Amino acid sequence: MLTADTLKTWCEPHFEDAVKEREFLHQHPELSYQEFKTTQYIVDELSKLDIRVERLLETGCVAIIEGAIPSERTIALRADIDALPIQEEGDAKKSFFSTNPGVAHCCGHDAHTANLLGAARVIAAHREQLVGRVILIFQPGEETLPGGGRLLCETGWLQKQNIQHIYGLHTSPSHDVGVIASRRGELMAAPDEFSVRIKGIGGHAARPHEAIDPIVIASECILALQTIVSRNVDPTEKAVITVGRIEGGTAHNIIPEEVRLWGTIRTFSKETVDLIERRMHELLAGLAKAHRAIIELDINKGYPAVINAAESSEILLNTAKALFGGEHVEDMERPIMAGEDFSFYQQEFPGAFYFVGSGSKQTDSQYVWHHPKYNVDPGFFTTAMPMMVALAFGMSTTP
Numbered sequence: 001m002l003t004a005d006t007l008k009t010w011c012e013p014h015f016e017d018a019v020k021e022r023e024f025l026h027q028h029p030e031l032s033y034q035e036f037k038t039t040q041y042i043v044d045e046l047s048k049l050d051i052r053v054e055r056l057l058e059t060g061c062v063a064i065i066e067g068a069i070p071s072e073r074t075i076a077l078r079a080d081i082d083a084l085p086i087q088e089e090g091d092a093k094k095s096f097f098s099t100n101p102g103v104a105h106c107c108g109h110d111a112h113t114a115n116l117l118g119a120a121r122v123i124a125a126h127r128e129q130l131v132g133r134v135i136l137i138f139q140p141g142e143e144t145l146p147g148g149g150r151l152l153c154e155t156g157w158l159q160k161q162n163i164q165h166i167y168g169l170h171t172s173p174s175h176d177v178g179v180i181a182s183r184r185g186e187l188m189a190a191p192d193e194f195s196v197r198i199k200g201i202g203g204h205a206a207r208p209h210e211a212i213d214p215i216v217i218a219s220e221c222i223l224a225l226q227t228i229v230s231r232n233v234d235p236t237e238k239a240v241i242t243v244g245r246i247e248g249g250t251a252h253n254i255i256p257e258e259v260r261l262w263g264t265i266r267t268f269s270k271e272t273v274d275l276i277e278r279r280m281h282e283l284l285a286g287l288a289k290a291h292r293a294i295i296e297l298d299i300n301k302g303y304p305a306v307i308n309a310a311e312s313s314e315i316l317l318n319t320a321k322a323l324f325g326g327e328h329v330e331d332m333e334r335p336i337m338a339g340e341d342f343s344f345y346q347q348e349f350p351g352a353f354y355f356v357g358s359g360s361k362q363t364d365s366q367y368v369w370h371h372p373k374y375n376v377d378p379g380f381f382t383t384a385m386p387m388m389v390a391l392a393f394g395m396s397t398t399p
């Protein structure tokens with residue numbers, strides 16, 4: 001078993017390259033499922049390492065590093081590679097702005113990619129000490145449904161690889177550089193989108209008896225939806241239903257024909273989301289009948305919840321503590337309600353997801369994910385890379 005010092009010494013020579021590589025990727029962002037140049041870059045870099053690379057989807061790739069010590073042990077490490085449809089903003093002095101107008105790496109996936117490439121170089125350079133093998137997943141389309149994680153799982157290739165644990169990370173602007181945060185069990189929620197179309201009969205505001213007023217019905221719908229979490233969901237379960245957008249009407253004295261609502265559902269268990277969806281259909285159908293209106297509900301299923309497997313998260317947290325010391329590891333008290341398509345892998349294999357601190361005042365890197373000024377502090381790599389390498393090799397967690 002390797003020690004923390006050995007692993008850090010292996011990674012150190014690669015930090016500077018990872019910073020430069022991330023800046024290069026940052027300058028050439030591509031949207032979900034269109035990561036063609038990014039994929040070519042990754043494939044070219046991996047090919048230099050004399051390892052097997054496979055392209056399972058149009059974009060993204062997987063690579064296999066065989067260790068010199070034969071074993072059934074197989075660990076998968078995942079990075080997502082896509083950018084967002086955002087016009088980047090920020091300090092004019094920054095030397096590596098996006099060169100693709102309206103597209104930017106504002107979720108840190110450039111850093112995830114550079115980090116896994118760096119880890120690949122370290123692992124490949126020391127494969128004589130690697131027990132079993134490591135599978136590297138460079139995944140496209142994390143930001144856009146149906147999710148590259150889902151598409152990769154649907155190819156069936158991963159399921160044939162005897163994967164024992166899969167790990168993935170995300171930059172965290174709200175954590176200082178040097179910190180690793182994760183938790184056992186629920187980590188991130190399942191986000192589903194919905195829209196409601198309420199069709200009544202329009203008319204004069206002063207002659208409501210001749211109309212079917214969709215604005216009054218929409219008001220009842222919104223209140224009724226709120227009773228699902230408060231009256232139907234088990235109070236010890238976590239769930240959110242938010243109507244975030246409402247649209248209808250053109251003037252104060254016209255009853256409109258139609259009102260539309262849009263919202264999000266956030267849950268952690270399939271039972272809860274199934275219950276919520278069933279109740280939404282029942283309540284809205286009842287209100288449609290009661291008011292002689294037409295109400296259509298459309299639910300767009302997002303990603304499942306990120307639930308960290310017991311053994312994987314145990315290994316993850318112990319490895320982080322052994323590498324960086326307990327004071328740099330946050331065992332998170334609560335999950336967060338944001339979503340991640342890493343959850344698709346966790347439906348197939350035991351796995352754990354974690355956050356690596358990437359925020360620092362000096363580099364203006366404390367903006368929230370998806371902010372046009374989002375930035376990653378270069379110090380991110382000094383934590384992220386040794387952690388990935390340590391998970392790949394399996395390190396001694398007893399001092």
Ligand SMILES: [Zn+2]
Pocket residue numbers: 107143369370
């Ligand atoms: Zn994102």
Ligand SMILES: [Zn+2]
Pocket residue numbers: 107108109142170
């Ligand atoms: Zn992201």
